[in-house]
Amino acid sequence: MTAARSAPLVRVTWTDPVTGKNGYLVVHTLVSGIATGGTRMRAGCTESEVADLAYGMALKTATFNLPVGGAKGGIDCDPKDPQARGVLERFVTAMRPWLDNSWVTAEDLGVPQSLIDEVFAKLGLEQSYHAAIRRSPNPERTLQRVHAGLNAPVPGGQLLGDVIGGYGVAQACLGVANAWGWEESETTVAVQGIGTMGGGAAWYLHEAGVKIVAVADAAGTLHDPNGLDIPHLLDLRDRFGEIDRSGVPSSVQRLPREAIVGINADILVPAAVSYALNADNADEVVASAIVEAANAATTPEADAKLVERGIPIVPDFVANSGAAAWAWWLLMGEVGAEPADSFIKLRTEMRSRVAMLMNEWEAGKVPPRVTAIELAERNRAERLAAEAEGGMALTIP
Incomplete structure (x- = not known):
């Protein structure tokens, strides 16, 4: 048997002042004061869906023993809607306090990485991994490494x-x-x-x-x-x-x-x-x-x-x-x-x-x-215990 699913740490509901469309941020867990999870956009997206996805991100990071927690963003909007980019820009602007400090986001359904990076750059945040990059002692060098990795060509074009x-x-x-x-x-x-x-x-x-x-x-x-x-x-x-x-x-x-x-x-x-x-x-x-x-x-x-x-x-x-x-x-x-x-x-x-x-x-x-959840829970407990003792802290070179 696995432990009961814990409640999210934070739920934020946002309404776009221009279109009336809703967006959501759910932070399930913070580790080292930070969480990671993409931002999706689809017609019919709900807060409950985003909460499920945030929980999944918390499990992902723990399964691979990463030094971060799990979060997710979601916007109830058809990505083919001509107004979709504007909605995304206003959502990112509204979530900026989290994106500046505690939430690293990326592509997800309906939101390609290139688009979210363009929105971040327009708002002066450079790239969607901003909250982690700014923790580096040399953010410019880290940003260059991230860009080089994301844009490395592979066979198949x-x-x-x-x-x-x-x-x-x-x-x-x-x-x-x-x-x-x-x-x-x-x-x-x-x-x-x-x-x-x-x-x-x-x-x-x-x-x-x-x-x-x-x-x-x-x-x-x-x-x-x-x-x-x-x-x-x-x-x-x-x-x-x-x-x-x-x-x-x-x-x-x-x-x-x-x-x-x-x-x-x-x-x-x-x-x-x-x-x-x-x-x-x-x-x-x-x-x-x-x-x-x-x-x-x-x-x-x-x-x-x-x-x-x-x-x-x-x-x-x-x-x-x-x-x-x-x-x-x-x-x-x-x-x-x-x-x-x-x-x-x-x-x-x-x-x-x-x-x-x-x-x-x-x-x-x-x-x-069941096996995977048990692994994730074990890894998270060990990491949080080590963090409490001053070890296994997030380090961005």
């Missing part, structure tokens, strides 16, 4: 900061495959959501020789049991992660968006919105395992149903934590602008955690979420 989260999800999937003795070339994966996280995961799984048999975006599901041409499909995406169907080969099946849940694949990767797997569709899942790339991808009811059916779920706060963990390794100087170093470190850290979760599942059918 992308930047390291844009793909590192998806790379981590891919490593989580490969960790599951390895635990069950599956060959990469014989493993099949279906990916729901083909934006930054889902697209990056699909790219690196494809590079590893895994067959991506289905991907889904807002327009529907694309399916080919022989494997999709992932590089080609990614080239057809627009900035909202939607694939231009005019360039999709006629041999690829076009199915409804919700069909992705029931696709015959070894691993299902929900990488779109929160609560995509719920009590209504959990029985449709035929995959042998689920790797959560989206935050809060599975509702508690769906989680219980799937585990009862013998389908393990690698939780979001492990599988999709690569971007958050990497950002802090970059801030603390543990990695730099050489992508190979970042890939090696993330692969090692992710595979070891997934192996532990799968070992517990295989040995006693302990749900991976």
Whole structure:
């Protein structure tokens, strides 16, 4: 059994004076006086959703033993709305007391890193990691290191900061495959959501020789049991992660968006919105395992149903934590602008955690979420105890 979920430290509700749209900041925990978590934007975003995500961030940072707590920002606005950028700018301005001192934010659903950095720069905050960078004895040098890491080019024409989260999800999937003795070339994966996280995961799984048999975006599901041409499909995406169907080969099946849940694949990767797997569709899942790339991808009811059916779920706060963990390794100087170093470190850290979760599942059918929460709680307790004794303080070189 795990301890009861603690209440958030801070909840802030903001109303945009221009559009009337609402935004939220939830700080679940502070460690070393600071918390980290992205800012998302989607129509229908609620404070409850943001609180769930903030809790997930607290688990992420503790699972990877990072010297920070967890927080999250959210704005109830369609990112395609022409007024969306203005809403984001006013939200960031209103949250500035937290962003100056205690909240490090970054990209999330509907808010690419490039956009949030542009907003921060316009407001004189330089970059969205501002609250951590300003703690450095040489903020300019730290900012240069962060920019160099985020903008390091990687094969495929992308930047390291844009793909590192998806790379981590891919490593989580490969960790599951390895635990069950599956060959990469014989493993099949279906990916729901083909934006930054889902697209990056699909790219690196494809590079590893895994067959991506289905991907889904807002327009529907694309399916080919022989494997999709992932590089080609990614080239057809627009900035909202939607694939231009005019360039999709006629041999690829076009199915409804919700069909992705029931696709015959070894691993299902929900990488779109929160609560995509719920009590209504959990029985449709035929995959042998689920790797959560989206935050809060599975509702508690769906989680219980799937585990009862013998389908393990690698939780979001492990599988999709690569971007958050990497950002802090970059801030603390543990990695730099050489992508190979970042890939090696993330692969090692992710595979070891997934192996532990799968070992517990295989040995006693302990749900991976339970094992991961226990690890996070243990790590957090040890860190807070050490911090109270004057050790393990956050150091930004």
